[in-house]
Amino acid sequence: PETGSLSIIVLGASGDLAKKKTFPALFNLYRQGFLPPDEVHIFGYARSKISDDDLRNRIRGYLVNDTSPLEDVSKFLQLIKYVSGSYDAAEGFQLLDKEIEKHEISKSSREGSSRRLFYLALPPSVYPSVCRMIRKYCMNKSDLGGWTRIVVEKPFGKDLDSAEQLSSQIGELFDEPQIYRIDHYLGKELVQNLLVLRFANRFFLPLWNRDNIDNVQIVFREDFGTEGRGGYFDEYGIIRDIIQNHLLQVLCLVAMEKPVSLKPEHIRDEKVKVLQSVLPIKDEEVVLGQYEGYRNDPTVPDHSNTPTFATVILRIHNERWEGVPFILKAGKALNSRKAEIRVQFKDVPGDIFKCQKQGRNEFVIRLQPSEAMYMKLTVKQPGLEMSTVQSELDLSYRQRYQGVTIPEAYERLILDTIRGDQQHFVRRDELKAAWEIFTPLLHRIDNGEMKPIPYQTGSRGPAEADELSAKAGFYKKPKK
Ligand code: BG6
Numbered sequence: 001p002e003t004g005s006l007s008i009i010v011l012g013a014s015g016d017l018a019k020k021k022t023f024p025a026l027f028n029l030y031r032q033g034f035l036p037p038d039e040v041h042i043f044g045y046a047r048s049k050i051s052d053d054d055l056r057n058r059i060r061g062y063l064v065n066d067t068s069p070l071e072d073v074s075k076f077l078q079l080i081k082y083v084s085g086s087y088d089a090a091e092g093f094q095l096l097d098k099e100i101e102k103h104e105i106s107k108s109s110r111e112g113s114s115r116r117l118f119y120l121a122l123p124p125s126v127y128p129s130v131c132r133m134i135r136k137y138c139m140n141k142s143d144l145g146g147w148t149r150i151v152v153e154k155p156f157g158k159d160l161d162s163a164e165q166l167s168s169q170i171g172e173l174f175d176e177p178q179i180y181r182i183d184h185y186l187g188k189e190l191v192q193n194l195l196v197l198r199f200a201n202r203f204f205l206p207l208w209n210r211d212n213i214d215n216v217q218i219v220f221r222e223d224f225g226t227e228g229r230g231g232y233f234d235e236y237g238i239i240r241d242i243i244q245n246h247l248l249q250v251l252c253l254v255a256m257e258k259p260v261s262l263k264p265e266h267i268r269d270e271k272v273k274v275l276q277s278v279l280p281i282k283d284e285e286v287v288l289g290q291y292e293g294y295r296n297d298p299t300v301p302d303h304s305n306t307p308t309f310a311t312v313i314l315r316i317h318n319e320r321w322e323g324v325p326f327i328l329k330a331g332k333a334l335n336s337r338k339a340e341i342r343v344q345f346k347d348v349p350g351d352i353f354k355c356q357k358q359g360r361n362e363f364v365i366r367l368q369p370s371e372a373m374y375m376k377l378t379v380k381q382p383g384l385e386m387s388t389v390q391s392e393l394d395l396s397y398r399q400r401y402q403g404v405t406i407p408e409a410y411e412r413l414i415l416d417t418i419r420g421d422q423q424h425f426v427r428r429d430e431l432k433a434a435w436e437i438f439t440p441l442l443h444r445i446d447n448g449e450m451k452p453i454p455y456q457t458g459s460r461g462p463a464e465a466d467e468l469s470a471k472a473g474f475y476k477k478p479k480k
Pocket of ligand 1: 184222241242339
């Protein structure tokens, strides 16, 4: 591994993302020894004129929990320094650069390079100016080598044109290997497991195609609404917030062909091919919803047309998937919190057991909560009669891997950025292809040509969505 000083600069240090995700992830990495105090310094940068201790106090509450001793929290907080400045003026960034250099010199007793990681926990509107400032004032200047990398969060634009514009602006300042576009779903344990599952198991190789699979459903549900994020959410809606990125990334990993190797470029090449094979979305294969009460949020306009729920069917035009619907479904303020992939297999031809009413063979990968994989299959009902019943082969992570802590997505991804591994980050052409799929639909929603159906908070979402899934072939066992 590389040595030398490592500066991690969190821009937007007092914002929600930084407090809730970035700093806690850094703290976890620190506790596991990935951020050695003799190499690492962490800088918070934001506009407000506060002191180091003010920032530390704001973060502290998000780090303390049952498993983190207060002593560790205090030691970690001591690594954090605060620099205040605006996002578009030289002064603040010049000051930031000085502070980073000071730290680099203080650590220069160790031989090695200087590494600078800029984490933009900021709205995308300021990405171009911040990137310009970093490029101009804050790049790594060490003779001993090292690097400067930037990490950006979604939303990367609002549609194809704005995303491409943003990409070009950043692309003029940084090369692709320096840019880490985070989609935190790619850091989830069971999402990372998908490639292993598909390509390291003989079981799945011959079955994973249109001859055997009837439909694939990728679902995200949350049992709470937009909660204080109404202003942001209303501008984006559920398709931009969840489907165009998180669920689509999962779809890529489920549907892609085997990469030539595990090299990040090889994997991302295959993902792009899947995205480019997706057919245009048909209006009749979309159901939008909005939970009742969404507009009560004072930051949401009274007549908002923004969907908080959507079911969208994607069809992949290639040899493996022709005719297999990929049902993507996401919603806020529903009856449960869950993210899962359900692969439903076709019925057994010439069924002699008349077991089809009991349900199909189904392979379920539950991303959260309680990571699990289970396979629904038909077995003989134990006993004297020759009757059948549907049962499960179940791999529940909590039981099987007792005592193993599954890392948080952000923790893993930040470590990747330090190590320079871009496998789990979104490449520019991938992003473009993802926007190409959803932009026409998004424009129709933005123009008010498609309207969300109201649904009750705490429900399954609009009944029309279940009807659409059923029509596409998704089998749901009738409740007894
Ligand atoms: C974020 C969305 O990207 O993902 C949020 O902006 C959503 O709206 C969150 O709540 C869900 O992430 P997770 O990891 O809790 O499923």
